[in-house]
């Protein structure tokens with residue numbers, strides 16, 4: 101019997117206890133209003149709202165129905181018509197581990213690598229839980245979808261003839277983890293908001309670097325890494341290369357190389373290097389394969405990805421950042437985005453893929469792509485006609501030929517590839533938005549480290565509609581000459597905005613606004629984004645150390661990185677069920693089974709991907725033994741009628757308007773939650789540093805990585821991982837800033853691949869000043885900030901100008917909290933010895949002190965360096 105357990109356990113594992121609901125209710129995420137409550141908080145994002153939740157009273161019924169359905173769907177997981185959403189529903193929200201464990205069985209990887217199925221199950225559970233279920237698109241279903249696509253590609257004759265077991269395993273893990281811990285916003289947003297990940301990875305493949313590192317964390321924590329010790333480095337390297345290739349910024353690089361190979365006929369898959377390249381291309385294709393899925397599925401993905409874009413647009417608006425054009429719901433539409441994406445991103449890649457494959461599957465995909473493109477184009481045209489109609493009826497019906505022509509050419513103004521490829525902030529220039537930022541005026545933005553604010557590239561935005569050239573003098577904090585010169589051309593325009601009472605965050609500095617009435621509005625993307633987990637290893641030295649721990653040869657158990665579990669562990673009862681179930685799984689016979697049912701796709705005849713039995717001898721034995729179709733006993737087959745009716749599925753995404761309204765409602769609720777009524781101001785995120793200094797030890801800020809310096813740069817750090825050099829770290833740095841960065845300048849130099857970092861001399865008094873992370877630069881008296889201004893800036897309010905959030909104060913952020921005290925070196929030495937001594941008897945003692953999302957070993961390793 102195969103997979104009775106996985107289909108059953110997930111259902112049970114996800115059932116919330118009464119206490120869970122009380123907690124969720126308290127957070128405003130209770131069962132009734134689907135979208136209320138704080139958004140992107142750990143508690144919420146880690147827990148999925150299951151389609152099956154309403155059936156919890158009838159677990160037995162649920163399980164009986166579901167394991168049969170899961171099996172039925174898994175049987176078809178080699179077909180392009182596979183629907184990840186359906187698997188997600190029938191697997192009780194566990195499509196990711198269910199599919200992956202199935203594929204590991206199917207490929208015979210468990211046998212070949214002698215993997216323990218419980219560890220493998222744990223690996224995929226960790227990966228699944230690392231995805232944010234609150235993301236409309238970048239969630240675990242996307243990972244399931246991409247993995248299934250990858251599986252289809254691995255079955256292509258051209259590939260499977262040559263691919264090795266290790267490459268199969270790397271491809272599956274790479275696919276499933278390729279967006280792990282994706283925050284639901286793109287790299288551009290992270291850079292624009294000075295997110296610590298962007299700083300850590302020096303603005304290059306920020307998310308992808310984070311994804312692969314998180315994947316390695318899961319491998320370690322699950323214990324799978326230990327089981328593949330002999331090939332672990334190679335496996336990790338392949339996973340890394342695969343995931344890094346999914347960076348859409350590198351699309352052209354890969355495409356050019358691919359084209360060249362095809363033009364010259366130089367691809368030889370007997371060479372490992374070429375196989376790796378093709379697997380990278382395959383994963384890239386899988387990642388953007390949703391436009392090549394049958395229309396119902398494809399359309400659903402399109403709506404979801406645009407929903408996520410528009411959410412980002414809302415965040416940007418709230419943060420007074422320029423709204424990325426594809427994220428601006430007010431100026432674009434799903435159809436328009438799709439037409440641009442299909443034309444500029446998907447088609448060029450898939451055309452080459454088809455040139456390489458020339459298989460029934462690639463032909464099928466191209467056909468669907470074409471059909472879907474026509475549908476979006478028709479929709480875009482209809483929208484345009486409607487717009488034009490409205491414009492015409494608004495104005496008098498006197499439209500010149502010229503205007504008509506202009507209107508009709510609008511259709512070709514779809515989004516180009518550049519819009520999917522974010523440009524660095526410095527280069528961005530948006531026409532419709534003018535958002536002067538605090539930093540552009542010399543006032544440091546909260547999330548920018550104190551010493552970086554003068555050296556990070558800045559973007560000055562001008563509103564097109566405003567005249568230029570009329571400046572209003574106002575006091576601003578000193579900024580570096582470098583910034584001054586770069587910004588000078590834009591400042592006058594910002595001054596204009598001040599004059600016209602812009603809604604931007606500089607308004608409090610404007611003479612038009614009383615400082616009393618308009619306290620500063622702290623802008624921090626940290627309010628919007630979830631705390632990353634593995635991402636907490638922000639400091640360069642920690643990264644360097646981490647890398648050496650991850651890849652070093654002399655790994656001792658105590659120094660192994662274990663991915664920190666940042667979500668509530670399954671309840672013991674569930675765990676028992678799961679353990680017994682997985683044990684059961686491991687005894688399942690691998691029965692060869694030919695049970696292929698005909699495709700239900702409109703392209704059914706081409707659905708069957710050829711599964712040749714002609715498996716070369718160097719392939720793993722288990723593959724040769726297994727049937728190309730999925731193995732399962734016939735008695736688990738359920739009649740077709742037990743599958744959800746197509747209409748039921750359609751209804752879930754059929755009513756677009758209602759969906760959009762719900763999304764809107766959700767956004768409103770979430771945005772409203774960003775602020776709390778005045779009077780509920782508590783000191784958590786935004787604390788007056790003077791009061792903090794008077795009342796407490798200089799504590800580490802919640803989101804700060806705990807990092808201790810190394811005396812020299814770690815050369816093992818992979819280039820993309822971007823190790824910052826050096827460290828000198830007794831000072832009290834800002835919480836969310838890597839300890840080293842707080843004392844070093846980035847020197848942006850276009851001629852260099854990586855920014856240079858140069859040390860900044862700190863006034864001694866500054867080092868002693870326990871500046872609070874979120875306090876503006878000009879607060880410390882040593883910088884001579886005006887008293888009144890300081891007073892004003894310390895009156896912390898949320899985005900809508902109201903007082904800060906109460907719950908921040910009351911509940912420690914899941915990945916943060918001032919648990920760890922930064923000590924002078926001598927103290928740190930004592931502490932590290934103390935911790936190391938204590939650790940064997942009482943590991944909890946260390947746990948309670950470390951940062952929530954920081955792997956315990958990293959901290960230990962950090963301490964043990966001294």
Ligand SMILES: Nc1ncnc2c1ncn2[C@@H]1O[C@@H]2COP(=O)(O)O[C@H]2[C@H]1O
Nearest residue numbers: 279348387388390391401402405438441
């Ligand atoms: N249907 C789609 N429409 C527009 N953009 C898409 C679509 N599908 C994928 N993408 C984008 O392509 C990116 C590929 O990498 P990611 O999955 O990280 O994020 C994806 C989205 O930003």
Ligand SMILES: [Zn+2]
Nearest residue numbers: 242278279387
């Ligand atoms: Zn993706």
